[in-house]
Amino acid sequence: MIVLDTSALIDFFRGEEKTWEFMDDDVTTTAISYYEILSGVKHRKARKEEQFFRRFFSEIEVLDFDRKAAEEASEIMGRLLSLGTPVNSMDVLIAGIASANGAEKIVSRDSDFLSIGKVSKFDVLVY
Numbered sequence: 001m002i003v004l005d006t007s008a009l010i011d012f013f014r015g016e017e018k019t020w021e022f023m024d025d026d027v028t029t030t031a032i033s034y035y036e037i038l039s040g041v042k043h044r045k046a047r048k049e050e051q052f053f054r055r056f057f058s059e060i061e062v063l064d065f066d067r068k069a070a071e072e073a074s075e076i077m078g079r080l081l082s083l084g085t086p087v088n089s090m091d092v093l094i095a096g097i098a099s100a101n102g103a104e105k106i107v108s109r110d111s112d113f114l115s116i117g118k119v120s121k122f123d124v125l126v127y
Contacts, residue, residue: 001026003063005091005108006021006033013056020125023107024055028061030097032090063097072099079119087112095120 003021009029012019034057041050053081063069073096080086091112098106098120105123106113117124 001028001101001103001105003027003094003101003103003106004029004033005094005106005110005113006036007109008107009033009037011109019107020072022125028062028063028103030094031065036090038046040110047126063101065093065097067095068102069093069100073103074095075099076116076119080115083115083119085115087115091116098122 001022004019004022004027006029008019008022012023012072037053038050042051073092076095076099077086077089077092080092088110091110093107095106095113095116099122103122106116107125107127109127111126113124113126
């Protein structure tokens with residue numbers, strides 16, 4: 001399973017060719033990315049974009065943040081803090097969800113995931 005971070009989803013929606021190779025049957029995203037995208041759409045009051053994203057998110061698996069994901073995220077953040085490399089909490093929550101659900105890879109444009117990849121069980125591809 002491949003988890004797409006918010007930045008990868010945004011780039012895909014913008015037509016970024018680098019993201020096309022990751023779009024296959026085993027691609028998922030997280031409730032955190034769902035939140036990040038919809039909060040931006042709602043802020044701009046972009047009704048057509050909101051309809052588009054709601055349709056997209058109804059067709060892709062959206063992994064939830066639950067107790068297991070919280071446990072995994074806390075482990076990841078604990079390791080990062082021990083190394084002196086804290087990163088954005090939202091990215092750690094996404095990584096916790098990915099880890100709790102057995103993801104093999106996270107795809108992102110965000111370099112915070114390089115640090116996360118050093119303390120996680122999955123591969124990170126930052127393009």
